[in-house]
Amino acid sequence: MAGAATNTPKTTKARSAKKAVAATSNTEVAKSRFNAALEEAKAGAAALTAEAKERGVGYKGDIQAKGEDYYEQAKVKAGELARDGKAKTSDALSTLGKAVADNAATIDEKFGAKYGDYARSASRSLQETAAKLDSKSVEELGEDAREAVRRNPGKAIGLAALAGFIIARLFRGK
Structure with a gap:
């Protein structure tokens, strides 16, 4: 009879209530732990984001510095090439002008004085252009x-x- 007394509806309700309270408290504990883990993950993600941003700023600065260095190197090289090209062009015009002037007499003989004068005029123009090109930066x-x-x-x-x-x-x- 002692066993029958323990299974009365009152005791069954009490056990069910205890189980419900235990289940509720276990659920609350689980929720609490889950929320704590979630907050910890969020904090870790925020820390990683901040670190990534700091590194990105550092990399950006390095890339900008290298880009500026390359720009300056390219600018210097382009200036050198432009000066070399200007000198070669001036020399070529001067040489062409001299060649035309040297052949003006032959042009006079073969085609007439009028065309020889055109050649001399072209020669002077080429020589003047070469001189102007040399004189300017x-x-x-x-x-x-x-x-x-x-x-x-x-x-x-x-x-x-x-x-x-x-x-x-x-x-x-x-």
Whole structure:
């Protein structure tokens, strides 16, 4: 009978209530632990994000510094190439002018004095252009080119198209 007394509806309800309370408290503990783990994960993610941003700023600074170095190197190299190109162009114009002047007498004999005079005039123009090119810096030549484009944009576009056509013809396979 003692066993029967322990299984009465009151005791069964009490046990069920204890189990419900235990289940509720276990659920609350689990929720609490889960929320704590979630908050810890969020804090870890925030810390990693902050570290990644700091590293990114450092990398960005390094890349910008290298980019500026490369820019300066390219600028110096372009200046050297421009000066070399200017000197070679000036020499080529001067040489061409001398060659035309040297052949002016032959042109006089074969085609007439009128064409010889044209050759002498072309020779003088080439010599003067070579002298002007020698006397100016690359920066001055660039400014002169910009000014010419501002004064005659249609002519500049036409010359650019002609130069592009000539370059394309030079590099096109035969």
